[in-house]
Amino acid sequence: MKLSEEIKAYYNEHRPLGAMPKSCYAPFKNLYFGSDGRVTACCFNRSYELGSFPKNTIREIWNGEKIKTLKEKLSEADFSLGCSGCYQQIVAKNIDGTKAKQYDENPLNSNNYPSVMEFELSNLCNLECIMCNGDYSSLIREKREKRPPLINPYTDEFVKQLEEFIPHLHMVKFYGGEPFLVDIYYKIWEKIIEIKPSIIISIQTNATILNQKVKRLLEKGNFHIGISIDSLKKEKYESIRINAKFERVIENILWFKEYTQKRNTFFGISACAMTNNWEELPAFVRFSNALNAQVYFHNLIYPSRLSLMNEDENQLKEVIDVLTTFSFEAKTPIEIKNLNHFNDYILQLKSYFKEIEYRVLIYTAEDFLSYYTIKIQADNALNENEKNDLISIFTEKINYVDSKINNKEILKEKLSNLDHKNNMIYDMIKKYFKELSNEEVFDLMMARI
Ligand code: SF4
Secondary structure, X not given: OEXXXXXXXXXXXXXXXXXXXXXXXXXXXXXXXXXXXXXXXXXXXXXXOOEEOOOOOHHHHHOOHHHHHHHHHHHOOEOOOOOHHHHHHXXXXXXXXXXXXXXXXXXXXXXXXXXXXXXXXXXXXXXXXXXXXOOOOHXXXXXXXXXXXXXXXXXXHHHHXXXXXXXXXXXXXXXXXXXXXXXXXXXXHXXXXXXXXXXXXXXXXXXOOXXXXXXXHHOOOEEXXXXXXXXXXXXXXXXXXXXXXXXXXXXHXXXXXXXXXXXXXXXEEEEEEEOXXXXXXXXXXXXXXXXXXXXXXXXXXXXXXXXXXXXXXXXXXXXXXHHOOOOOOOOXXXXXXXXXHHHHHHHHHHHHHHHHHHOOOOOOHHHHHHHHHHHHHOOOOOOHHHHHHHHHHHHHHHHHHHHHOOOHHHHHHHHHOOOXXXXXXXXXXXXXXXXXXXXXXXXXXXXHO
């Protein structure tokens, strides 16, 4: 999964600082901590694990062999170690949406400490958004999926270990769940404010929680705010972000805008671009321009039924045709950025359109196994033993699901959602199939796909 010279040149030309020697600086600058204790180079790369807390200390993970290997790969424009999402976006020329380029502008510390850390330490959330799942929302896990709560590995020991790293950090990012509900985040924020208050603290929030405790905290640090919102229409918004109240969220967004404007810190609006809200993408650009906020469209892969990537030829053509008719004012730096982001997102959709002819239709357990056996055999990240293990894991799990679903039309519906050649789906099912029992895989397929 290496970039061709032509694509590499296009990518380099469109990076914020121009051409750079490494295709991605995430493993050179960043660590991402997932809610199950797993540590990776970024929140996009969930399958190439660098280590796991508390089994490994933060220092061990940052200085470990796995991160060195990832550095080597990305120095050679090789995206095969869990970086297929970025690879796919770069090939689609959706450079503005690419996670990898986000690390270009962060400093590279000469003392070999990370300059960025990303935290997704808990799935505690007050919402049950239709495109989300129980790994990111405790309520969905409990109510929709009926899975046991996640066991949270992050204790005060984690905060203690961070003390060594904080003096070298330039930026920290907090995701959820809903970050303003997560207790350990308050401990980390207080620690950062005590040790190095100039650090950029970036928070991605659903904007439903804005109480006195939050406001008092925000007064103390260098907070930058990103808002997640998927519709600007009350009814649609509340049908997507279950439990949220539209008016309250808009009120809070305006408060956050004032807050960031006064402090001259970043303010962003991000939306998941989906089959049920794509018509609103131009409205998001205008809304963001009006608030002087940077817009970001998430490239939704799961659940498949909401992913634009899985639209059929006619639907996808309509989406592209409609979106390309829009034009926007682009005079201020934010307006120019937002226009660029919108145009790059259309390139992403066009690349999905080009891929339609390569889609593989999977209707039976046998189709699934032969398709993924070929994929596993071609997976450079695995050695021969790992390939054989993975093939037997896939075979066992899929045969189990097959045996439990008597109605083969339902099986076809579940499996046909896994038919796209996009490697992110492969990476995700590889991860879940390895970790979960047969019954858990069955439940997950029923609950989520
Ligand atoms: S290439 Fe993308 S997925 Fe891989 S480490 Fe960099 S940002 Fe993460």
